[in-house]
Amino acid sequence: MTLLNIGDHLKNVLELSEAHCDKTINNGDIEFSQLYSYIEDLKKWLSIIGGQVENIEMFRSAFKEFEASCHLASFGYLRPSYFSLRFFLEHSLWALCLSTSQIDYRNWVKGNLDFNWGFVQEHDRSVTSKAFAAAYLPEFEIESGTYREYSARMYRECSEFVHGNYKIYKEVHSEEDFDVKSLTRWKARAQLVFVVVTFFISLRFLNSLNSDTIKENSHLVMDHLGHIEVVRLYMEGRNNG
Template sequence: MDVVEHYRALIRNTDTVVGMMAGANGASEALTASHNYLLDYDALKMAIAERPEASVLDSAVKEYQFALFALVSGQYRHAFGGLRLFFELMLATVQFSAHEIDYRMWAKDSKDINWSALKDAQSGVFSVNFIRAFNPGFSDCAKQYLAIAEVVYRECSEFVHGNAGTHAILPSDIEFQEEAFFSWHEKAATMRLAIIFVFSARYLNYVTKEAAERMEPIITDVLGNLPPVQAIFSQPSEA
């Protein structure tokens, strides 16, 4: 058996998966939307570029791109796993902003990112205590977005841990699977919502005017109905 040729055949099969994906109704649009979220995350990165935790956001975005590649390649379990890692790193960026010692320890491989700490009801990034410390106006919505984050994280974790139901959903070979493909994009959109909420709550009171203006269309797109967002971005009417 020619092992190298075996993997070349898998790569050729990936081309077939991409072709089937491109021909599926709505698939190209979904892929484009998820890919373009990278522009949003770049704007968030620019807003905190001078802060130490910005490097964690860089790592998160890299994992998001790998997850997208796994998705279009038909490697769905890895795509969901990569998406979960991306989410953890994005939320850890916010957590590290308030706990720089934890960031320094993580950067030296002396501390792990812990999902239980990220979602902790008393001190996690969605907790009322955390949000009140930086932007009290967002605290009334904290529990709602924590619930959203917990659900989407748990759904991705099912693929990471190999739950029985995921084996029934995913193909046994590398091939296009429409349900898994669109499910990934739904989860990516949900994560974007939770990420933008927690970034807004943490940073909006502390970024430059230029950074806030760059972030405004991104934030108002998903959080424009929230009173604190309306208050921050409202402009006085001209006479």
């Protein structure tokens, strides 16, 4: 077997990635700037909720996958970018579920409880359930079903890339190719996944934050959810309270 010159090989990979990144920037600099600004929003959420939950490392791990997804997509690795995007979605919601149950969290740490998307979607203790909204932020209950449906759709669409189903082959090209339409679809999905996670983080934590924290960080909610009337009314009430 003839071994590759690993230095030359990796340099070729780097050159290809740099070329793809240049094309990415030239075909959507504004959208990618927005997505990367979302990473800063997630870091701010970590600083806000860090003292409130035992499982903050779960959130940190999930949030880093959103950044990884952006990096992978910008360098032309669309299929693995969907792997990271799905991880961000499913483990952010799973972390929110476990943040309310020390028993479940500690069983998960011990390996006695596995991640279960069915739990995230269907269980009455899940962050996506109406019962959860009624307990933590009743004002958002009317919208929680809509965002649960969004989460299910995004999980399903990201999973198409994980499982390699036939219909996604037309959407994922080789790293040598640059396809604006495929990248545009990825950006739309990434934006929606981020908004879904933001909605459920807000639902879980807003009522536990004091007025000063709400006022200082209202952009984390309003920039992404301000188009929703119940969110807007709630935030106006907290800012004026």
